[in-house]
Amino acid sequence: MPARTTKLLSPHEIDTAADIIRTGGLVAFPTETVYGLGANALDAAAARSIFTAKKRPSFDPLIVHLATLHDVSRVAADIPEKALKAFEAFWPGPFTAILPKKECVPDVVTAGLPTVGVRIPRNELAHTLIERSGCVVAAPSANLFSHTSPTTAAAVEQMLSGRIDAIVEGGACHVGVESTIVSFCEDPPVVYRAGGVSIEEVEACIGPVRTAPSKGDEKKAPGRSLRHYAPQTPLYLNAQQSDFPQGASLGLLAFGPEGNRHGYEVVQNLSCTGNLTEAARNLYAFMRSFDEYDLSAILVETIPFTGLGRAINDRLLRASEDGFKKEAFPQGS
Ligand code: TXA
Ligand code: MG
Structure with missing residues (x-):
């Protein structure tokens, strides 16, 4: 991978960050959970470069970040009633819904799955970046493969400097663990990852969910079984x-x-x-x-x-x- 010059951008330079996303580049930005590494989700080449920069295996799909509820229908083919209820309760915030995908979403983003993960983050800078880019933004956590997720711009810089185009400095993340992921492609809905919204809150909103893994989940949620987040010290x-x-x-x-x-x-x-x-x-x-x-x-x-x-x-x-x-x-x- 050719080295990139990584710009450190202040919150005042968010338009520069939005331009980079719009023109196919890679920008790390704060969300309320962890820092994300964003690219235009509808540009297959841009999305592919996320995997290269992170050294992430191509079988692990990316979450698509949106600015508003209207954007869900840009990438999802269907929004079940329970998903809408969850969006009202938890968005903007640390909640990701897995929904059937629309054809425009490239396979590289969904790792070839027929579904897409969507989330509207609560962080103001994340929101402004997505809105001003005009894009739907694919973004995994901004760490190298298998490393601990970054909750500060300095942690992103340490891992990804020279591999991405810019980092938006936005202070420490408030929630600190990633979003809760719930698939609405089955009923009852299935929790693929515990996260910033507790299971208790999810069930209070949409009724019972399945949390125990069952046969076939590895194919539907390939990231579920990965080893992750490891510091260098055992x-x-x-x-x-x-x-x-x-x-x-x-x-x-x-x-x-x-x-x-x-x-x-x-x-x-x-x-x-x-x-x-x-x-x-x-x-x-x-x-x-x-x-x-x-x-x-x-x-x-x-x-x-x-x-x-x-x-x-x-x-x-x-x-x-x-x-x-x-x-x-x-x-x-
Ligand atoms: O809080 C978060 O969710 C952060 C911030 C940046 O938004 N993002 C994040 O992304 O944690 P990542 O890529 O590190 O973890 C996303 C997980 C992966 O394990 C992936 O397998 C799963 O979401 N995922 C994404 N799309 C999926 C899909 N269509 N079906 C099943 N799992 C999916
Ligand atoms: Mg991650």
Whole structure:
């Protein structure tokens, strides 16, 4: 891949970013969940260059980001009643719907699937960028394949500088974990990824959903089984200090006010008060921060499975050595 000069753009330069998208380039931009790497979704060559820049396997489809509800019908062939209800409740926001796709959406975006993922982000800069570009914008998280998702412009720069055209600097992301993905191509709807809208909120809005994987899901949601989000330092969910040789330098990803935190080289507490919203916001930056130390391993305290805790636990499992061994996730982005 020929090197690109990556411009750092301030929020005042959003029109420059919109021009780059419109003319087939690649722009990383903030959303409320994580930074995305955007390109015109209806331009197959532009969308293909996202996969090259990220080193992402071509079988993993991209979410298409929209400015308004009207844009859904630009890419989706059908919008079931339950999907409309969810849009009213959760958009703009960290919610992605999988719907039957229209023919104009290139195969490279959907990885050849007959469906398309759509989301209207809540972040003001993301909204302005999409609106001013006039495009529907395909955007995965702006990280390299299998690495931790970026929640700051600096984290994007570290991974993708020289590989993309621009990064819009928009501060830290508020939600901190990716959108919740729900497929409306089946009834009851199926949750493909826990995320920034809790399953409890989704069910309160549209009724029961299926969360357990079933046969055939791997084909309908190829990203579901990928190993993801991994920091460079190995991370263990079910390990104790005593599992490591004496003197090994260990990091602890803590949660809440209580805990035995002696003997660690570094302790990062996701939320000292046990607040899951705060923990989600801190998750990726804290996971990444352990790589600044020369640690043998990162251990993790228990985090409840309720609300945003489900998304946090999902990301930790996929980033962990435990998840890699037990579920045999292939390497993924
Ligand atoms: O919060 C988010 O969703 C962020 C921001 C940038 O919007 N985006 C994001 O994109 O997390 P990405 O590519 O890192 O994760 C999108 C996931 C992938 O696992 C992909 O497999 C799944 O969405 N996906 C996209 N389109 C799909 C489709 N048509 N059917 C099933 N899964 C789909
Ligand atoms: Mg991703």
